[in-house]
Amino acid sequence: MKTGISAGKVGQAYEIAKEVYAKFGVSSDKAIKEALALPISIHCWQGDDVTGFENSGPLSGGILATGNYPGRARNGDELRSDAEFAFSLVPGKKRFSLHSFYAETGGKKVSRDQLEPEHFAKWMAWSKKKKIPLDFNPSFFSHPMADSGYTLSSADPKIRKFWINHSKSCRRICSAFGVNQGSPAVDNIWIPDGSKDYPADRLSPRQRLQDALDEILAEKLPAGTITDAVESKLFGIGSEANVVGSHEFYMGYAVKKQIKLCLDMGHFHPTETIADKISAMLLFVPGLLIHFSRGLRWDSDHVVTFSDEMRDVCREIKRAGAANKIDFALDYFDASINRIAAWTIGGRSLRKGLLEAYLEPTRLIVDAEKRGKNHERLALMEECKTLPFSAVWDKLCLDAKVPISTEWLGNVGDYEAKVLSKRK
Ligand code: RNT
Numbered sequence: 457m458k459t460g461i462s463a464g465k466v467g468q469a470y471e472i473a474k475e476v477y478a479k480f481g482v483s484s485d486k487a488i489k490e491a492l493a494l495p496i497s498i499h500c501w502q503g504d505d506v507t508g509f510e511n512s513g514p515l516s517g518g519i520l521a522t523g524n525y526p527g528r529a530r531n532g533d534e535l536r537s538d539a540e541f542a543f544s545l546v547p548g549k550k551r552f553s554l555h556s557f558y559a560e561t562g563g564k565k566v567s568r569d570q571l572e573p574e575h576f577a578k579w580m581a582w583s584k585k586k587k588i589p590l591d592f593n594p595s596f597f598s599h600p601m602a603d604s605g606y607t608l609s610s611a612d613p614k615i616r617k618f619w620i621n622h623s624k625s626c627r628r629i630c631s632a633f634g635v636n637q638g639s640p641a642v643d644n645i646w647i648p649d650g651s652k653d654y655p656a657d658r659l660s661p662r663q664r665l666q667d668a669l670d671e672i673l674a675e676k677l678p679a680g681t682i683t684d685a686v687e688s689k690l691f692g693i694g695s696e697a698n699v700v701g702s703h704e705f706y707m708g709y710a711v712k713k714q715i716k717l718c719l720d721m722g723h724f725h726p727t728e729t730i731a732d733k734i735s736a737m738l739l740f741v742p743g744l745l746i747h748f749s750r751g752l753r754w755d756s757d758h759v760v761t762f763s764d765e766m767r768d769v770c771r772e773i774k775r776a777g778a779a780n781k782i783d784f785a786l787d788y789f790d791a792s793i794n795r796i797a798a799w800t801i802g803g804r805s806l807r808k809g810l811l812e813a814y815l816e817p818t819r820l821i822v823d824a825e826k827r828g829k830n831h832e833r834l835a836l837m838e839e840c841k842t843l844p845f846s847a848v849w850d851k852l853c854l855d856a857k858v859p860i861s862t863e864w865l866g867n868v869g870d871y872e873a874k875v876l877s878k879r880k
């Protein structure tokens with residue numbers, strides 16, 4: 457939708473907003489720069505409903521992309537051009553996160569335990585050319601070896617070995633990304649392992665998972681090329697009673713190994729949020745990978761919005777001065793709406809959350825708390841919610857050369873008519 461708001465008008469509104477924030481001791485110019493500088497790792501799998509390029513059958517692992525909006529990307533070239541287009545609508549620094557089944561093997565079937573960096577040559581060349589660093593994820597689902605519902609924790613040594621080898625090749629690929637981009641790529645391990653009904657033995661699978669992870673992480677890779685992370689979950693479809701890689705499991709494991717813990721916003725109890733975990737966990741692990749997502753009833757993967765939960769997470773990171781220890785990543789998949797819009801809405805919302813956090817007059821609020829004036833603290837927190845935030849947001853978009861307000865819907869509409877609607 458065209459708003460008809462000119463750059464001049466945005467500038468005028470911004471000048472007033474800037475004055476208001478200055479009264480609260482906040483530089484909005486600085487907040488814009490800080491918010492734009494934090495990289496958001498955009499997840500490739502929203503572009504094709506977590507399908508990948510293997511032709512390995514339907515999505516499994518207790519996750520599900522519902523909907524059949526036309527225009528999903530069917531190959532690497534389509535996915536890359538869709539992503540580039542989405543990048544042009546999301547302000548600030550971006551990364552791109554791949555799953556192993558987005559390998560491009562030139563039509564040759566390559567088993568997941570045999571994947572090599574060369575199968576990601578196109579992705580790496582693109583990453584370099586576009587200056588978009590990559591992140592990586594081994595894929596423990598949508599595969600016959602995952603049919604039992606168990607992978608790294610499987611009681612079958614053949615299955616376990618297969619996934620251990622897959623994880624090892626993924627770490628090498630991830631490290632090759634790191635070399636290619638001159639900075640670490642994040643390798644995030646999430647496995648679907650769990651059971652539909654109450655298991656009698658919860659311990660053995662967890663022992664096997666710990667041993668498997670130890671074996672995977674034992675391989676030393678060139679320093680500064682890879683950041684290891686592990687992601688927990690509460691339940692999935694078909695793993696309602698027990699998930700082997702639970703929060704407590706990975707919390708303990710990440711502390712023990714001093715690797716990053718991945719907190720996915722959709723992977724906790726319905727009223728449990730992750731904001732309060734950040735300052736607690738950062739005392740014990742080198743950093744956190746955050747999967748920004750939105751849980752809704754059974755689904756942990758709705759498009760990220762500017763929700764209280766997400767804003768709380770951004771604020772907590774800012775208040776703790778911890779942004780340099782956080783990898784910001786999106787994780788959701790909605791096949792019922794235009795997928796580029798899904799990327800754009802989530803990416804813009806997260807950037808908004810970051811901007812809002814950096815605009816908070818944290819010092820004033822903390823000072824009120826220190827003086828024991830908790831009514832002032834509460835009043836300030838309330839006031840922050842209605843400061844002229846949208847004027848600063850529009851200015852951020854102008855500065856970053858992306859469309860303001862809902863103008864981007866026009867761009868998405870054009871792309872849908874010209875490109876997406878031609879995909880049958
Ligand atoms: C699944 C996890 C995991 C996946 C992606 C596809 O519950 O959140 O991060 O969403 O790896």
Ligand code: ZN
Pocket residue numbers: 646687720747787
């Ligand atoms: Zn996740």
